Amino acid sequence: MAQHKGAISLPVAKFATGSDERWSQPAFDDREWKQINTGTVWQSQGYTDYHGYAWYRIHVIIPSSLKDNAHWKDSLRVYLAHVNDVDETYLNGVKIGKTGRFPEDEGGYESKWPAVRQYHVAMNNPAIRWNEENVIAIKDYDGGGSGGIFMGSPYLDALERTDGLRVSVPQDRLQYTNKGMNAALLLQNQFNTTLHGVLQYTLYDVISAKDIRTSTVQVSLPPHQSQGLNWQAPNQEGLQLRYVFTEAGSGLKVADTLALPYILTPAITVFPKINNARVYGARPGHPFLFCIAATGEAPLTYEVTHLPQGLTLNAKTGVITGTTPAKGDYKLSVTVKNKRGLAKQQLTIKSGDQLSLTPPMGWNSWNCWGVNVSQDKVISSAQAMIDKGLTGHGWTYVNVDDGWVSPQRAADSSMVPNEKFPDMKGLGDWLHERGLKYGIYSSPGTLTCGGYLGSYGNERKDADTYAAWGVDYLKYDWCSYERIAASDTTLETYVKPFRVMQTALQAQPRDIFYNICQYGLKDVWKWGGANGAQSWRTTEDIEDTWESLLQIGFQQNKLYPYAHPGGWNDPDMMIVGQVGWGENLHPTRLTPEEQYTHVSLWCLLSAPLLIGCDLSKLDDFTLNLLTNDEVLAIDQDPLGKQAQRVLQTPAYEVWLKPLEDGSHALGIFNMQTTTNTVSLPWKSLGLQNKQQQVRDLWRQQDLGTVKDEYSVTLPPHGVRLLKIGK
Template sequence: MKNILLPGLTLMALCVLGLSVQAQQSAPASNVQWIDAMNLTEVEQGWGQIRAGRSVGGHPITLANVVYTHGVGTHAASTIVITLHGAATRFSATVGVDDEATKEGSVVFSVIADGKELVKTPALRKGDAPQVISVDVTGAKKLTLQLDDAGDGINNDHGDWADAKLDLVPGTQQKPGIIVKPVAPPRYVHQRESDVPQIHGARIVGATPGHDFLFLVPATGKGPFIYSAKDLPAGLKLDPSTGVISGALQSAGTNQVMLSVRGPKGIAKRNLTIVGGEHKLALTPPMGWNSWNVWAAAVDQDKVKAAADELISSGLAAHGYSYINIDDTWEAGRDEKGNIQTNKKFPDMAALSGYIHQKGLRFGIYSSPGPKTCAGYTASYEHEEQDAASYAAWGVDYLKYDWCSYGTIAKDDRSLAAYMKPYQVMGAALNKVNRDILYSLCQYGMGDVWKWGADPSVGGSCWRTTGDILDNWSSLKSIIESQAGHEVYAGPGHWNDPDMLMVGVVGFGKTHPTHLKPNEQLLHISMWSLLAAPILIGCDMTKMDQFTLDLLANDETIDINQDPLGKPASRLVKDGNREVWARPLFDGTKAVGLVNLDNEPQKITVKWSDIGIKGAQSVRDLWLHKNLGTLKGSYTVEVPAHGCVLLKVKGVNKK
């Protein structure tokens, strides 16, 4: 029998059409291996846990009202890799979105044998008839069952491999099984920090004239330091002992300021562009920390203060990280005048803000346009102007505004106007306060937010392009794959946000070291830098190990993320699971990521013609901190599984 994909047909339907069910179950029971009988515990996915014989929600596997005894319930994105040993002849399954999902569920199933794609379904949505897959795998060594979202995020993507099984070669002794890969060492080199002063982070910063201005000059090296600034614009002052620039710009315009940092081992100088004007925030992607991925509802004032303390003491602030953001669960209803109140975990929000500002850092907060936040606390619906005024009075510098319960207001209205409306309302409220508050839209990419988030009627500085990230490979891979093409809508002052970081100790209140493998973490940081995404740390910074610090404090990757040209990377080559991403930088060089999404190491080549350059090029590896020499035409390197080689490529002038 040839490989078949029968859309809309369950096994019962096949019988009705006169097609033999036995044709799908051609092997005797002794020569059949059900996938749900394998050890699936190491399979990662975008949400929840993979389940044998049950849906991902824990119910009987049900497609189009038909219940299946055997099968695997999973959730996009997930990858099941099976070693076959050449012992199987056929794989078959009935696939679709489980009946338990909401109408938002939409998935794509793929079957890959030894790197060759045998079947890829069209996007299957809740309510679509399931499809029967039957593929010849005779002689194959490895089988990959892949479930991806349909390009619209992973919300409710409950996919079933119902009746999934392998027909085996009669008499086979070595049974197929799930492949569990050993953890490969990270492809990076720890770089000792120099004693000689160096200035890092953003090269450009903007603010509204008349509003509070705060900028901590990020500098490393052996101290103590003496900071100075030449041509600082009127209204601003620099504290020579702390490096904090504060005050308020007196007028609009662009100012070129020469910063100097002097220490016992030398002096560093760097130009900083300060831009005054309306809507000049986030001229580079925001960098800082957010409480949710580590603490979730367990966050409190002491944990936020500890994060601010650690941002300074760990040295991360000296590399450009500046925001300390509280996520959900700080709210406690409203007073008799309708003003938002804080709960006992946050007894004095203004004092907490002052504590953070005193360190030269910025302070962020969270709300929702609906009646309730995601965690069920008081949100901003019909109190937007009051809340914006409260935030300004508390000294808030950053607002994350999360869709959540606004879905009960919008109901079934999926129009662009409905998606934009709540963000327009809060945007207008923020414009009325006498304070610069960076506006971060969080609605998971609905309505192609990247196309309208920067609209003047909205005023977003950044916007989530995906659902929530989790600390597993399936989640990270799904997010990376969804970003291609969004880059044309981002730039200085308006950035695509693929969610917060998942490195270090994380866990939403039940903390644990991230489940991302070391090379996956390197890929995570590399891609967020290439994509010009906000870099918001999501870990317990009091428990960072050296590897986590090295990931977060790599100035060569930070320079890519904070590049003042502000052009995010494009995916220029896609060859199966091998990809090449590149972005131009302000100094005429190119940042290039060689990305391996495969489960095995892969050799990947970047051709200079693919990234729009020619001639001899000087190439530097930014994780090995190593110059690779002058190369002509291309560069080829082996990239670890689930990894990235990050390069800086610079043309060599001919003499």
């Protein structure tokens, strides 16, 4: 959002699909073009299935007061937020910036969608027409997923010294203790001039609507230097840090509110605990790999009784390998021991036609590395998954997304990895040795979203290659197939490419989880399972904003009939931790409350859980968020039902999910930007009993018997996730 007084908002534009270089010129007549909102993807504004070229033309009068009132009087900033995927921007016909490469450019298509687009024009540049109408024309190419200008509010302003200030509370500097949290307020000067001023910051409790304390400090930051201010705060939900920085020379102010991360999940105990799902599906005669997920003081030892012939347990690692036995149900008794005690669980192996009897849990490279992924980065994240204990909570898949393919196939038409992946089979072997599953990515079109080779015309060859490398998971992304489909919009045209790959996968002598990624086109949830998929994307790409979470996660309600063991609605990957999509990594823009909401909702939805952040930089808050076994158990419940929205108001939503043991998981979500108290009569949920046993799943606390109704006060966009009943 613009901070400076006098900034000019650019909320709307004229819009047309296609491309014509005349559209960059100010004299072009765009009166017949449709109006569209900036800051929101075009797919949500009437262009649902469109990908490719489009132009925005923004008409704006730029007053000379913008220059006259500026303190630096240096440059005009044209801030466009994010553009998916490539843009070339003109001011009155003069090109002022370009990010990424279009398909026809030398070197081919290069997506740069996560990069913030802000271009600077010298105040004395004759391209600026002061006090007259100006035309900002943006040529945009969307290679797949969401398209357009989004994740921010475009504006014009004058660049000032204060624009170099960054204020944050780094999560990797937070230390949680029994008394609360030790934190640092970090000030960074990103410009090459010294920054002087006064910083006032207040610790505020939104639940009680009270200031906890206020501090004022003098700030003097040399060029490209930083300063940390250490302080303490309680470890509780609903705390905000509100600050105002006033620059000494100009009086310009920078203000914002930062929500403070807090930990709800209790510390892992030293006693053994088994955390994996209680049911696992595999196909007879195929290689078998299952890692028992357990926590407790090391070392742990593992025992399994009634293990069928052909399977072997590593008693030190808990990894079961071998060949899946003949069709049938095999009930195993699993024991995990350490010097503190033991834990037992019954695990059922269902050998048959179904895979993924509970949703997959793991990591995918896209949300952090984008097409800049490499074998070293994948191994780094996989090793962090092990070292930070995520495998002990059931996280097992390690999925390589777009960016791994060489520009040319081998002489026999086999797909070849590029120089970033020197040994794809070796990578698979490395993962399997540690009990992890190996995922990969391709497209049914000629090119992937990132411009790498797709599988069109080589489906069987590619499936053979994946199997030879030991791949356990394929994400198959629509992307360029729309060019093959062209104007044919029949259902069969949309189904065919995914059926072709599934036939190729079915012919392989190993289990390969199949994810259809085509953004919900043609109601994929109605036919994805019938065409061999274990999950299907129901939405466009997610971003790390509340608006995206709202539009994607909370729009899944009508899809609940299509989720079941062996087939899952996929609302896209998780947006917690450090993300960046191949550009500079940054902490997710979701507040802590929104992150609790995100994880809670995905578990209620029985969604695939694929972490999208750099696991090697996992902070304590995010790790705690991803290792609450009672919350994860809601996602992994063997009944496999998706929650339904049972109550919806502008202020709050309530979602209810039936569980295998006869109880229910209940999510109460505050949809407001302010604190909200929700009183929930049990009868409003359709429950017969007037009293319910209630357990807070994030805090792992029994709340006892609650009669008639449950009441809770939630922070902005906060959640209470409960188990009610048995």
